[in-house]
């Protein structure tokens with residue numbers, strides 16, 4: 001029998017336990033497929049005594065993940081602790097320095113330190129694999145680095161945070177406010193310990209930054225992602241958008257244009273009949289566009305024990321089979337530093353505002369749009385009371401710069417009360 005591949009697992013939360021379960025349940029299957037046994041040698045977590053409903057008695061227990069990473073009896077350091085700094089980073093660096101391959105689910109760590117870690121791993125002849133860091137159980141990293149390796153990628157797009165998609169679809173289905181559904185999701189344990197990671201779009205932006213790097217051969221640049229979370233999305237906008245045939249999604253879009261690398265994660269309107277528009281609950285969806293393949297759509301569970309452990313095990317199996325793919329699909333030293341560009345690809349916009357119900361108010365708004373070179377596609381005034389008239393406008397394609405100019409002009413008209421809502425309508 002060939003040498004077993006020996007795993008050291010750091011982190012025994014939902015994902016870590018999921019990995020242990022797969023290794024225990026599918027030992028024979030994994031060994032047959034890989035041509036060698038996959039074994040767990042040692043594990044590490046904060047609490048040794050916590051009941052995890054899984055048998056860990058065959059594995060060495062190590063309190064310190066850095067010590068686990070350095071052990072001579074592991075080949076692969078599996079990092080499923082999370083966190084961009086501290087133990088996860090220290091232990092990953094220690095693993096690379098002591099000749100271990102790394103399989104990680106840690107999007108924050110790689111989004112912030114991916115370039116340095118990849119360079120260190122490649123200099124040491126080790127691999128870092130991170131399928132589980134992006135879109136949970138969906139094999140999107142493999143799709144880009146392997147299946148689509150013959151394509152020039154033009155755009156990567158998707159819904160990559162299940163919690164946000166759950167909140168937005170639940171608001172619509174139950175007719176509830178953002179605040180009510182946020183509280184509900186938090187109580188159900190659907191949100192990260194720091195919910196801002198989810199609802200602020202940060203978690204999804206980490207994932208987008210990682211996919212951008214692979215897609216465009218650029219160094220991960222999380223700080224350059226234009227970021228807007230879902231906290232300002234109202235049930236009113238969800239209803240009005242639905243009435244016009246759209247859904248609101250927290251959508252990530254990355255594309256390389258002549259101006260540079262555009263990366264944005266923000267609420268967008270998408271047609272309700274599109275695959276993205278029909279995405280319900282905590283499911284993720286990623287669309288990849290390449291010059292040869294045109295577009296592929298990947299859909300599946302973006303989080304949870306089984307899906308995330310499934311992605312980790314896919315990486316473990318690749319290592320067991322001897323696959324040595326560069327972290328971001330090409331040697332880390334060859335990744336270019338991209339010029340970050342503000343999203344400039346024109347798009348139609350959905351605008352909602354409250355106007356004073358007096359003669360000429362609408363004309364002033366139409367004038368401000370016209371002055372900014374923005375053409376109106378559709379317009380509707382609805383449900384006005386004695387003083388205020390809610391108005392919806394869908395523009396023809398325009399740039400965010402022109403729109404910002406018009407929005408600034410709206411203020412000086414003196415007829416708009418409160419802040420207008422402006423949401424991009426994405427062509428998907």
Ligand code: HSE
Pocket residue numbers: 136160161162163164190191192198203302303
């Ligand atoms: N909170 C994340 C999500 C988990 O909802 O997608 C996976 O990153």
